[in-house]
Amino acid sequence: MRYLTAGESHGPQLTTILEGVPSGLELTSNEINRELARRQKGHGRGRRMQIEKDQAQIVSGVRHGKTIGSPIALVVENNDWKHWTKIMGIEPLIDVEEDEIKRKITRPRPGHADLNGAIKYGHRDMRNVLERSSARETTVRVAAGAVAKQLLSVLGIKVAGHVLEIGGVKATQITYERIEDLQERTEQSPVRCLDEEAGRKMMDAIDEAKQNGDSIGGIVEVIVEGVPAGVGSYVHYDRKLDAKLAAAIMSINAFKGVEFGIGFDAARNPGSKVHDEIIWDKETGYTRRTNNLGGFEGGMTTGMPIVVRGVMKPIPTLYKPLKSVDIDSKEVFEASIERSDSCAVPAASVVAEAVVAWELASAIVEQFGQDRIDLIAENISKMREYSREF
Ligand SMILES: Cc1cc2nc3c(=O)[nH]c(=O)nc-3n(C[C@H](O)[C@H](O)[C@H](O)COP(=O)(O)O)c2cc1C
Numbered sequence: 001m002r003y004l005t006a007g008e009s010h011g012p013q014l015t016t017i018l019e020g021v022p023s024g025l026e027l028t029s030n031e032i033n034r035e036l037a038r039r040q041k042g043h044g045r046g047r048r049m050q051i052e053k054d055q056a057q058i059v060s061g062v063r064h065g066k067t068i069g070s071p072i073a074l075v076v077e078n079n080d081w082k083h084w085t086k087i088m089g090i091e092p093l094i095d096v097e098e099d100e101i102k103r104k105i106t107r108p109r110p111g112h113a114d115l116n117g118a119i120k121y122g123h124r125d126m127r128n129v130l131e132r133s134s135a136r137e138t139t140v141r142v143a144a145g146a147v148a149k150q151l152l153s154v155l156g157i158k159v160a161g162h163v164l165e166i167g168g169v170k171a172t173q174i175t176y177e178r179i180e181d182l183q184e185r186t187e188q189s190p191v192r193c194l195d196e197e198a199g200r201k202m203m204d205a206i207d208e209a210k211q212n213g214d215s216i217g218g219i220v221e222v223i224v225e226g227v228p229a230g231v232g233s234y235v236h237y238d239r240k241l242d243a244k245l246a247a248a249i250m251s252i253n254a255f256k257g258v259e260f261g262i263g264f265d266a267a268r269n270p271g272s273k274v275h276d277e278i279i280w281d282k283e284t285g286y287t288r289r290t291n292n293l294g295g296f297e298g299g300m301t302t303g304m305p306i307v308v309r310g311v312m313k314p315i316p317t318l319y320k321p322l323k324s325v326d327i328d329s330k331e332v333f334e335a336s337i338e339r340s341d342s343c344a345v346p347a348a349s350v351v352a353e354a355v356v357a358w359e360l361a362s363a364i365v366e367q368f369g370q371d372r373i374d375l376i377a378e379n380i381s382k383m384r385e386y387s388r389e390f
């Protein structure tokens with residue numbers, strides 16, 4: 001499966017086309033809209049989220065609530081577009097006041113895509129860069145992820161994301177019985193954190209950063225349960241599923257690092273403390289005594305939960321300005337801005353779930369039969385039985 005997205009942050013709409021989603025999968029806009037609403041929440045978001053009420057329209061690939069194997073096209077309108085019709089006009093400009101639309105952006109923000117994007121594509125107006133580099137695009141990635149999650153859920157695979165850290169405040173009470181509890185409890189938290197006390201401190205940290213005109217980042221974690229062993233492959237670099245998941249997480253705007261299981265701590269421990277001992281019993285087949293490697297060995301799933309984390313840097317647009325250089329005048333300036341998120345880590349945890357779900361669903365569809373969800377389900381269940389007795 002693959003997908004493309006199109007759309008500018010303040011343009012009329014965002015679009016995604018999903019290719020290769022098998023036929024027979026039950027799908028309505030409800031499943032997608034639920035995920036879109038989750039992405040919009042979270043303490044620390046700016047005013048834009050009050051303007052938008054993201055709703056996906058399924059415009060192809062589904063009939064009477066089921067996928068038919070054709071490309072699925074999803075559209076999400078930008079409510080904010082109505083305020084930007086002149087500045088973001090698509091047709092050539094006629095009879096428009098100069099200063100209404102010609103207010104070029106010539107002052108690049110440190111940490112955003114503005115300057116490099118302008119140099120690369122030759123734009124003297126950096127709006128042409130920021131419109132597309134904006135994380136507004138993650139809306140339709142979450143829509144694509146919602147379809148992938150729907151597919152995975154039919155196969156008994158559950159995906160949950162949560163926030164581990166914001167602005168240096170770490171969650172420590174992160175135990176949960178079942179993945180459903182994790183999902184439910186994070187929904188109750190304004191920062192999508194399992195640890196209530198840490199969650200309150202995270203909110204304070206966000207408020208403080210906002211008051212200071214600053215921004216903060218953090219760490220999110222995605223857990224996937226119910227994946228059979230052997231998804232992905234060791235035989236070629238581009239078939240290693242952990243590598244694909246790492247790329248997917250890194251592709252989220254502002255993400256700067258990825259780790260699986262104990263991740264970078266593996267460098268600080270001997271092999272005897274890192275590798276997960278293998279056990280077998282009749283009921284469950286092969287499992288591991290621990291899950292330090294986060295569900296992967298040799299680019300393939302082990303059957304243990306996938307545990308992947310990503311680190312998000314602080315939002316680049318700051319009310320407290322950093323110095324930069326105007327590309328027209330070459331003068332040093334201190335950026336002034338109209339609006340921005342001060343922290344989007346909770347929203348990013350929903351995006352992380354979506355991109356992980358998509359990569360995993362793609363790998364499963366590729367490996368277990370491409371065209372029909374019922375056949376994929378049958379093949380997965382045979383694989384589970386086979387590996388239990390292997
Ligand atoms: C959900 C989400 C919301 C974001 N909101 C903002 C924002 O309001 N202002 C901003 O400057 N950057 C925001 N970002 C980060 C930028 O999109 C990102 O830093 C930029 O695209 C440059 O890419 P890079 O940081 O990956 O290098 C957000 C990111 C995410 C995931």
Ligand SMILES: C=C(O[C@@H]1CC(C(=O)O)=C[C@@H](OP(=O)(O)O)[C@H]1O)C(=O)O
Nearest residue numbers: 046048133134135136139253339340341
């Ligand atoms: C619109 C979203 O996030 C936007 C991501 C973003 C950026 O630079 O990445 C900048 C802000 O855009 P604006 O200047 O319009 O407020 C965020 O609001 C969204 O998440 O749906």
